[in-house]
Amino acid sequence: MEKGCILITGANGEIGHGLIRYLAHEGLYKIVALDRSPIDDYQKSVDFYKGDILDKNLIDELNRKYNFTAIFHLAAILSTGGEKEPLPAHRVNVEGSLNILNLADDQSNRTKTPVVVVFPSTIAAYGFATPEQRIAAGKIDEHRYLDPITMYGINKLYIEHLGNYYSTRYRSFEDTPNLTRLDFRCVRLPGIMSSESLPSGGTSDFGPEMIHAAAQGKPYECFVTAETRLPFIVMPDGVHSLISISRASRRSLTKPVYNVGSFSISAGEIRNEVLKYFPKAEITFKPNPKRLAIVDSWPVDVDDSAARKDWGWRPEFDREGAFKNYLIPGITRRYASQRPQQSSPPLQSTDRA
Ligand code: SER
Numbered sequence: 001m002e003k004g005c006i007l008i009t010g011a012n013g014e015i016g017h018g019l020i021r022y023l024a025h026e027g028l029y030k031i032v033a034l035d036r037s038p039i040d041d042y043q044k045s046v047d048f049y050k051g052d053i054l055d056k057n058l059i060d061e062l063n064r065k066y067n068f069t070a071i072f073h074l075a076a077i078l079s080t081g082g083e084k085e086p087l088p089a090h091r092v093n094v095e096g097s098l099n100i101l102n103l104a105d106d107q108s109n110r111t112k113t114p115v116v117v118v119f120p121s122t123i124a125a126y127g128f129a130t131p132e133q134r135i136a137a138g139k140i141d142e143h144r145y146l147d148p149i150t151m152y153g154i155n156k157l158y159i160e161h162l163g164n165y166y167s168t169r170y171r172s173f174e175d176t177p178n179l180t181r182l183d184f185r186c187v188r189l190p191g192i193m194s195s196e197s198l199p200s201g202g203t204s205d206f207g208p209e210m211i212h213a214a215a216q217g218k219p220y221e222c223f224v225t226a227e228t229r230l231p232f233i234v235m236p237d238g239v240h241s242l243i244s245i246s247r248a249s250r251r252s253l254t255k256p257v258y259n260v261g262s263f264s265i266s267a268g269e270i271r272n273e274v275l276k277y278f279p280k281a282e283i284t285f286k287p288n289p290k291r292l293a294i295v296d297s298w299p300v301d302v303d304d305s306a307a308r309k310d311w312g313w314r315p316e317f318d319r320e321g322a323f324k325n326y327l328i329p330g331i332t333r334r335y336a337s338q339r340p341q342q343s344s345p346p347l348q349s350t351d352r353a
Pocket of ligand 1: 078079080121122123124152189190191192201202203204205
């Protein structure tokens with residue numbers, strides 16, 4: 001039997017790495033990967049295209065060459081990066097997504113099989129007016145406080161709606177017989193922590209940056225306050241959520257967008273976890289008001305009960321297991337060959353707003 005074919009955009013990003021590794025290991029699908037920079041853990045089984053999702057000729061070429069069963073559309077400019085360059089971010093996050101939706105729409109009609117489009121949205125789709133309001137709201141479901149303050153959050157929320165529109169109503173005034181629409185599925189991810197890679201341009205980056213710095217023996221100056229709390233998930237669970245929703249039966253999905261969560265933790269608590277394993281870690285707090293304002297507009301925790309009920313979502317790692325069984329062993333291995341550099345400058349994100 002011919003293998004199904006999966007397209008991954010933003011393949012060289014953090015989630016792309018994890019997703020390609022997972023799917024390549026499974027060996028069930030042909031993988032086509034697209035990114036502006038080469039994928040560094042190149043897998044022989046992957047057809048890699050170096051290019052931009054804004055390049056319509058390239059998208060047309062992919063459309064001609066392959067019949068995709070699923071598309072994981074990961075390419076995006078994150079929240080801090082998007083505030084630094086809002087219009088380029090809008091182009092990638094919105095026009096790039098539109099190119100992918102049009103590709104999937106065309107293929108769904110051509111093959112008469114709905115292409116599953118999996119879209120990772122974000123806690124940045126939410127927006128609280130004040131830090132007090134976010135604390136009072138606590139764990140929130142998918143439907144309230146959707147007033148994002150960043151270009152990234154606004155773009156993601158819009159594509160949530162646009163994807164759903166392509167899935168349910170697009171071309172409804174056309175007289176096209178047997179119109180087959182794409183099948184849009186979306187999870188709102190919390191901040192992600194990976195042992196294998198560091199994020200860039202995000203505002204939840206303080207979590208992973210703190211742990212990676214400690215493992216390298218580098219001091220870390222955190223850009224939010226010790227009290228700043230966000231929901232986080234570790235990379236294997238993030239990848240697992242995207243794979244699971246892509247494979248859920250269509251009938252079980254009652255919403256176009258689902259929260260997925262794992263644990264909620266403050267920057268001070270991340271520091272305490274890190275100190276358990278790296279007692280000499282030097283972590284200080286020097287809030288950056290612009291980046292702090294972004295985090296202060298995001299929820300402290302998410303209610304993911306709908307995903308649990310509809311398609312059996314359940315993270316493998318809780319807060320303790322995330323550090324003990326995944327982050328600390330993985331990050332320690334990653335830097336094991338490097339000597340601690342006690343005299344280096346504090347590790348800070350290169351993407352300061
Ligand atoms: N990790 C994203 C960011 O910080 C939020 O989803 O921009």
